[in-house]
Amino acid sequence: MAEAGTGFLEQLKSCIVWSWTYLWTLWFFIMLFLVYILRVPLKINDNLTTVSMFLNTLTPKFYVALTGTSSLISGLILIFEWWYFRKYGTSFIEQVSVSHLRPLLGGVDTSAPSAASAAGGDADSNRQSVSECKVWRNPLNLFRGAEYNRYTWVTGREPLTYYDMNLSAQDHQTFFTCDTDHLRPADAIMQKAWRERNPQARISAAHEALELNECATAYILLAEEEATTIVEAEKLFKQALKAGEGCYRRSQQLQHHGAQYEAQHRRDTNVLVYIKRRLAMCARKLGRTREAVKMMRDLMKEFPLLSMFNIHENLLEALLELQAYADVQAVLAKYDDISLPKSATICYTAALLKARAVSDKFSPEAASRRGLSTAEMNAVEAIHRAVEFNPHVPKYLLEMKSLILPPEHILKRGDSEAIAYAFFHLQHWKRVEGALNLLHCTWEGTFRMIPYPLEKGHLFYPYPICTETADRELLPSFHEVSVYPKKELPFFILFTAGLCSFTAMLALLTHQFPELMGVFAKAFLSTLFAPLNFVMEKVESILPSSLWHQLTRI
Template sequence: MTVFLNSLTPKFYVALTGTSSLISGLIFIFEWWYFHKHGTSFIEQVSVSHLQPLMGGTESSISEPGSPSRNRESETSRQNLSECKVWRNPLNLFRGAEYRRYTWVTGKEPLTYYDMNLSAQDHQTFFTCDTDFLRPSDTVMQKAWRERNPPARIKAAYQALELNNDCATAYVLLAEEEATTIVDAEKLFKQALKAGETIYRQSQQCQHQSPQHEAQLRRDTNVLVYIKRRLAMCARKLGRIREAVKIMRDLMKEFPPLTMLNIHENLLESLLELQAYADVQAVLAKYDDIGLPKSAAICYTAALLKTRTVSEKFSLETASRRGLSTAEINAVEAIHRAVEFNPHVPKYLLEMKSLILPPEHILKRGDSEAIAYAFFHLQHWKRIEGALNLLQCTWEGTFRMIPHPLEKGHLFYPYPSCTEMADRELLPTFHHVSVYPKKELPLFIHFTAGFCSSTAMIAILTHQFPEIMGIFAKTMLGLWRPQPWASSGFEENTQDLKSEDLGLSSG
């Protein structure tokens, strides 16, 4: 062993440190890429999932079914599940007329498989029931909603129409996926409305005959509400805004139990387009209640209305000199409230981040909700003079009130820690997901970066200054009480390399 170590030259150490630097550099690059793509360290993830069980980590996690620790774990899991509940986007676009046209133009898929799978589950919940076997067309459509391939779904819809020309759900599917323009989609939805109203009236007459008929009425009600809502959205997109508002108001009066569909968010956006701010305030007075779930649309619309009263004359220099007025304080507080609920929105409104098409499902307080809100409401903020200026001057002040957002909030519950993972599932890969609060780089990235840099520097110094590095190594080895062969062997190798260098220079 001594002979082997004595035979090693500084060139070997240069090769050793250089190789170490290269390998650690590759690991660093991979860790950096994995962290920015998945939000976690690959080495840390592997260590937790594979090494912890080998070190006995699973034993401490095993508890009795009725133990307090087990109860706390189940309670925490239920809390995380409720925090990361994914909601149907109230203003989701049309697949054929909007999403597919985007794919034709850009070659990019705006919807993820996870998002489309959630939509398939929604369609099966809204448009199917246990009595579908009584009507052959509904049986075909039940299979169509489960089909993953779009052409196969469209083909099944036409088969259902051959069996029953008044199959409302078949027209719905064709309007959503086959129609390539909003005008074509509206025509199909009008056919669906005619068929849906007929079926709905028949179901109303038979609803008390059996529980199956009650389920059928619920299904037909869902179909009718869905059709009317999409017709209102078609009217909104085609510029017939007052017609869209009327349809939405009638829906909310006729079917008040269906508030979970968040039709009021469609109404808010249409009223803002009409600049009917008094009507917007009336809607907010009803739905911006402490007992009702909040959304970015509600919080930021409330902030926009209060900003509107002061934004035109607002000046940061003047405000800092004389102080804020009562109206300005109310506007700033409303902005802080909205930013605390969803901190991702301001960057899209201020155009610090580029927008993409919103997904069909959103995560409240997440990046997906911010995209969906800004996509439709950015124009309303731009329309009010000075609104974006006031937002730009004040939104970052929110974070001083919530220094630890994952632990304690100010006006809302602590910010959920699971939003990043859910948003990465909902949003396409070409979009850079906004993360809040900003994550610190994992320890392994710091370690690999430091190790790569230090070994590269040692390799360069050893190659350029072998004599000085030999003295340095001898000194360091002396501090660690080395064996005699270690220091003498390295010194002899250094002298040999020096003699070789002198021989080359004399030659």
């Protein structure tokens, strides 16, 4: 019985929605006809006469107050709409209209198969957006104590957001802890330290762990957060390497004795790889680039399956510093594969190598006269490919937008990845003569190839729509996040801006010229209602005047 009642209500609702969608025009005319028929008993003419007499008795001050109040209210709505658009990227009025009024106007299909398919499509799109907006560890992330904290001491600004540091804490717990840590006192202390939010509490816990035992993860924490220079960080990482290698050898011998030993060996492997990679980065920062390259190559040979650290991106940057372009090309040949995930480093480094072959002699005037050569066309296509993958990078490379310290995590194809790439690779583009000039002349052509990047891509998947929200969480508040594609101002912001300006102008004119504005208002209203009066006269001439009396008799 309840199911039958529910089905009847659903059918009734669908009938109402259908009638409102297709028959609202007929309803409108029927209502107008009824109002006209009932004009005598409702005394509509008398009421209109009374209203017109009341309006004629109003002084200009009333109209000034009316238009001024309208201007104020529309101005407040404009300010709120603008703030909401800047914060959330959409219009509040438009969002409310779509979410609440569209179902009433028949915007939702009520058929069961379509609803099921739509639900499946929504789930697929949600899964796609989650995979597209996955946040990755920045392979070239800086040291907290030696770099990020020094920036805070000098400028008073925090370069890292809470969201970014929270992701790093989760990474440390994943890589540096395991289920058997409670069996070793030092590791048990460090397991709690990685969860601690207060930096000083983490550092104190690391010192406490070192008092009990030579703990590699304790040295890692001190090198990352307590060391104020790269030299100090390198010294601590060398001590961590000595302790980490001993733990790795012991767990390697026992890894096949059970699941717990296997988990411990996996943890010790992550710790050892992390230490060696950071030591290579210390050598790169201290100018020992060839030593850093050798350490990275050895690390990639020793642990070829640990691609999650993206050590090849560190290697690419170091090889570019040495200007070993043939070695860079060899690394790209291995990692710039269609089956492997891309990054701004891979795409823009490939574009830089192809631009290097032609950029020193490239001239836009000469190219427009004779056309592009094959090598120039390859370079331009490589730039277009890179820009399609991450359209935020060129503005940083061309210094059209100021750089900040890169975050510890990046969003691929987002502004955070663009900052991380340009921060380390801008010098390499400047070193290649004419490369930035070629980029400046050609990068905007990418947007003509993909005019609707959110709907269809050219060489990659359509550009994800969630990058702006994720980048705002990753990047500090003092940085203006780059948004692609540029969002046009919603209609309601433009409408409220025009309404506010128009009513403010009316208030000013009414205050300055009350008599002239009164004449203008009367002329405007008489002109506005002239067609309606004409239609009313024609209807009265066609219909008999006693129609209402005949209807009452019936």
